[in-house]
Amino acid sequence: MAKKIDDAVLDELLRGCERPEDLMADGGLMKELRKALMQRMLGAELTEHLGYEHG
Template sequence: MIISKEILDELLKGVERPEDLLGDAGLMKELKIKLMERMLGAVLSCSGLTQPLDILLCEAVV
């Protein structure tokens, strides 16, 4: 996948200091969280675990 210059520019719009990119509240951490949430949502959707109780029961079994 290629990330376009426009998307990259939009993501970096608020980055003015290194901390804005790499700090505890920086863009990289936010991107990592959002990507993990998206992947987890896809996995849960594919496995049919859409209700909180289903997720808890699955975790109890694992």
């Protein structure tokens, strides 16, 4: 199920990003967002598929 990202959420994420490096460099928004999404997915997998609670 594809879910549209709310414009207000996107604006909040982009706040403070003024240069391409703010988005794409190590420690930039894209890397941090990818990291947060992967952690969320792996945490859900531990809980739902393997029966372990996060923590």
